[in-house]
Every structure is written in C-alpha cells, then in structure tokens.
Amino acid sequence: MPARARRTYHHGDLRNAMLQKALELVDEHGPEAVSLREVARRVGVNHRAAYRHFDDKRALTAAIAEQGYLALAVALEVSWAKSEKKAPRARVVALMDAYLDFALESSARYRITFGKRVNEDDRYPVLEATAERGFAVLMRALGGMRATPASREQVRDLGFSLWSLAHGYLQLVWSKRIRVRPELTARYFHALAVPLLDGWETTKKGR
Amino acid sequence: MPARARRTYHHGDLRNAMLQKALELVDEHGPEAVSLREVARRVGVNHRAAYRHFDDKRALTAAIAEQGYLALAVALEVSWAKSEKKAPRARVVALMDAYLDFALESSARYRITFGKRVNEDDRYPVLEATAERGFAVLMRALGGMRATPASREQVRDLGFSLWSLAHGYLQLVWSKRIRVRPELTARYFHALAVPLLDGWETTKKGR
DNA sequence: ACCTGAACACCGTTCAAGT
DNA sequence: ACCTGAACACCGTTCAAGT
Numbered sequence: 001m002p003a004r005a006r007r008t009y010h011h012g013d014l015r016n017a018m019l020q021k022a023l024e025l026v027d028e029h030g031p032e033a034v035s036l037r038e039v040a041r042r043v044g045v046n047h048r049a050a051y052r053h054f055d056d057k058r059a060l061t062a063a064i065a066e067q068g069y070l071a072l073a074v075a076l077e078v079s080w081a082k083s084e085k086k087a088p089r090a091r092v093v094a095l096m097d098a099y100l101d102f103a104l105e106s107s108a109r110y111r112i113t114f115g116k117r118v119n120e121d122d123r124y125p126v127l128e129a130t131a132e133r134g135f136a137v138l139m140r141a142l143g144g145m146r147a148t149p150a151s152r153e154q155v156r157d158l159g160f161s162l163w164s165l166a167h168g169y170l171q172l173v174w175s176k177r178i179r180v181r182p183e184l185t186a187r188y189f190h191a192l193a194v195p196l197l198d199g200w201e202t203t204k205k206g207r
Numbered sequence: 208m209p210a211r212a213r214r215t216y217h218h219g220d221l222r223n224a225m226l227q228k229a230l231e232l233v234d235e236h237g238p239e240a241v242s243l244r245e246v247a248r249r250v251g252v253n254h255r256a257a258y259r260h261f262d263d264k265r266a267l268t269a270a271i272a273e274q275g276y277l278a279l280a281v282a283l284e285v286s287w288a289k290s291e292k293k294a295p296r297a298r299v300v301a302l303m304d305a306y307l308d309f310a311l312e313s314s315a316r317y318r319i320t321f322g323k324r325v326n327e328d329d330r331y332p333v334l335e336a337t338a339e340r341g342f343a344v345l346m347r348a349l350g351g352m353r354a355t356p357a358s359r360e361q362v363r364d365l366g367f368s369l370w371s372l373a374h375g376y377l378q379l380v381w382s383k384r385i386r387v388r389p390e391l392t393a394r395y396f397h398a399l400a401v402p403l404l405d406g407w408e409t410t411k412k413g414r
Numbered sequence: 415a416c417c418t419g420a421a422c423a424c425c426g427t428t429c430a431a432g433t
Numbered sequence: 434a435c436c437t438g439a440a441c442a443c444c445g446t447t448c449a450a451g452t
C-alpha cells in the first residue's frame with residue numbers, strides 16, 4: 001500500500017521535502033545528479049507534483065542556490081561573532097578560513113550555489129540579496145582592519161579581490177589546475193591571500 | 208538525395224568536423240547545448256558514428272577543452288612575443304590583458320575548457336599538459352619582473368594568485384556577483400590585480 | 415574500417431484527468 | 434488546491450546489422 005507511506009494524499013510540505021532531498025542528492029552525487037524526476041522519486045510523489053512548487057527545473061536549482069548562499073552567510077556571521085576578541089586583521093583571516101571551510105566541506109553545494117546559469121537568470125533576485133548578506137560581513141571585517149581610513153570603494157575593491165582569489169583558487173583546485181594536498185588546501189590559500197592583505201596595509205600606510 | 212551532401216559514404220575527417228561543429232554550438236548556445244546527437248546532426252552523420260572517434264560524450268568535451276587550453280596558450284604566447292620591447296612589469300600586465308581578452312571574447316569556450324567534470328577526470332592527461340603550456344608563459348613573465356631574485360616556489364605562488372584572481376573574477380562577473388559594465392570588465396580587473404603586483408615588488412625589495 | 419537504425423533507460427515539460 | 438498518468442521530444446549509450 002503506497003498510500004501508507006504518507007499520512008494523506010497531500011504531502012503538506014512538499015516544497016521543503018523536495019529541497020531537502022535535492023540537497024542530499026547534490027552531496028551524494030554532485031550537482032549534475034539533480035533531476036526533478038529523481039527528487040520526486042525520493043520524496044515519494046509523482047514527478048509532476050514538483051511543478052506545483054517549482055516552475056521548472058531551474059527554479060529548483062535556484063532554491064538550492066538560495067539555501068547555499070544563506071548557509072554561507074550564516075557561516076561567515078558565526079565566524080565574525082566568534083572572533084570578537086581577536087585583532088582586526090586576525091578577524092579577516094578567520095573569515096577567509098570560514099569561507100574556505102564551508103566551500104571545502106560542502107563543495108558540491110558550493111558549486112551549484114555559484115553555478116552560472118542560475119545566477120545569470122534575472123528571475124531570482126533573492127540570490128543577489130542573499131549573496132550580499134555574506135559579502136556584507138567581509139566588508140565589515142575589512143573596514144575595521146586599518147587605522148588609516150579608506151573609501152568604501154577601496155574596501156569594496158579589496159573585498160572583491162579576496163573573494164575572486166578564494167573563488168578562483170577553489171575552482172582551480174577542483175579542476176586540478178592547482179595541485180595541493182587535500183589537507184593543505186586551506187593553508188596554502190593563506191600563502192596566496194596574505195600578500196594581498198600585506199600590500200593593502202603597507203601601501204596605504206605609506207601614503 | 209542525402210548522399211550528395213558528402214562525397215563518399217565515409218566522411219574522412221569526422222573527428223575534426225565534429226570538434227568544429229561542437230565549438231560552433233558552444234559559441235552559439237553555451238556549453239550545455241553540446242550534445243553528441245546535435246553535433247552529429249550538424250555534421251550530417253548518424254549519431255552513432257560519433258562513437259568511432261569519441262569513447263563517450265565526455266571525450267568530446269575533453270577534446271573541446273584541449274582545444275581551449277591550446278588556444279589560450281597560443282594567445283598568451285602571442286602577447287608575450289609582441290611585448291618584447293616593453294618593461295618586465297608591463298609585459299606581465301599585457302599578459303593578464305591577453306588572458307582576460309581571451310576569456311571575455313569566447314566566454315562559453317573558456318567555461319567549457321575549465322569545466323570541473325572533465326578536468327577532474329584522469330583519463331585526459333593532455334589537459335594538464337596543455338594548460339601547463341599557458342602557465343609556463345606566465346611563469347616566464349613573472350620571473351623576469353624583478354631584479355631581486357625569488358625562488359621558483361615564490362614565483363609559482365604569485366602565478367597561482369594571479370591566475371586564481373583572474374579566474375575567480377571572471378566567474379563572479381559572469382554569475383553577476385561582481386557587477387561591472389561590460390566594456391569596463393577588463394579595466395576593473397587591473398584595479399584588483401595591480402595591488403598584488405605592487406605588494407610583490409615592494410615587500411620583496413624591502414627585505 | 416566506418417556508418418546506420420532500432421531499442422533502452424533516462425530526462426524536462428505539457429495536457430487532460432483524478433481526489 | 435494538490436497530485437497522477439499518459440504523451441512528446443529530447444538525451445547518452447548498447448546491440449546487431451549494413452556498405
């Protein structure tokens with residue numbers, strides 16, 4: 001009796017159930033493994049039921065990405081809160097570590113979150129907003145780093161530099177263009193990022 | 208008479224024809240649009256004929272990626288040759304420009320070339336080798352940049368930094384996480400990369 | 415040696431119908 | 434309001450057969 005698998009004919013929380021199963025699928029078999037039909041199968045409903053909650057497959061991907069940006073923002077906020085007693089510069093480094101840790105621990109999720117097709121799509125402005133929430137933490141950390149005041153644009157540029165560096169580094173590591181032992185992946189990133197922070201502090205102070 | 212479309216029953220150069228049509232497809236409709244069946248259709252053969260030249264779909268993707276790395280390496284080599292009369296640092300900047308130009312002018316190709324799945328796959332060592340050829344140009348340019356000698360490891364780290372920065376920047380621009388007017392995309396990258404070069408020159412000289 | 419055609423197990427998406 | 438089932442047009446891949 002398949003009817004016993006669910007209490008009622010109506011699932012009740014199908015949207016969240018699908019999102020949950022989709023995330024499991026991403027973690028298990030990578031971003032490409034997500035299909036509407038497989039997710040529906042895992043939840044235990046007809047594949048057509050999905051369309052009550054997601055306009056199309058991309059809408060499901062967008063929901064996964066939104067969840068990803070949100071989890072990333074929360075991870076950064078937690079790091080920021082926990083580093084309160086540290087020096088400003090150490091707080092920035094801690095934040096970068098939190099970013100790398102998040103990406104490395106759930107790399108499939110990270111990859112689907114930053115996937116081009118869904119981020120390009122203007123139908124999901126929520127992605128912009130949620131990503132912004134994470135970037136705001138970095139801006140705050142960088143803003144507090146130097147005694148010498150810098151313009152908002154200068155801080156933003158440094159923020160984009162660090163973000164680009166971290167994101168590109170991760171992609172190149174995953175694509176095997178940068179070869180580094182897995183347990184040293186986060187540490188080696190320091191070697192790349194520190195000169196950027198050094199340059200920022202020394203160059204600006206010198207003026 | 209479909210037979211008139213080709214001179215003989217045998218195509219003769221099917222592998223190259225498929226690769227060519229695949230690249231057109233990538234440029235026209237993006238990386239996702241490439242399917243063995245569509246490529247075969249465009250060449251004018253049965254989709255099964257593809258399997259004589261490519262083991263599976265990924266092998267076709269790998270061939271596209273190899274072609275991409277090769278074109279990139281050539282673009283960098285051309286830039287390097289053309290900048291012979293410039294100062295060492297200007298040559299590095301010219302090289303970065305060439306990289307950005309290549310990526311922006313054929314972004315779909317760039318994206319499929321650096322695609323994770325195919326680069327992860329150990330069945331295509333040619334990708335490693337061809338990518339290395341491009342990176343070697345950057346290493347040469349950076350090695351010539353400073354009077355003060357640096358170890359090969361230090362130069363390589365700087366190279367990985369610049370590569371990560373450029374690659375991550377491109378991804379974030381394409382994903383709309385960094386918003387910049389299209390005609391300023393390459394110029395804004397300068398603002399991000401220059402501090403890295405400055406930091407490298409000043410920090411090392413000071414010791 | 416190289417190409418074809420039918421078949422299989424998957425997709426995403428649409429339409430008409432069921433509860 | 435929510436879910437189902439058959440159908441359509443696509444995939445990649447395999448097998449047996451054609452030239």
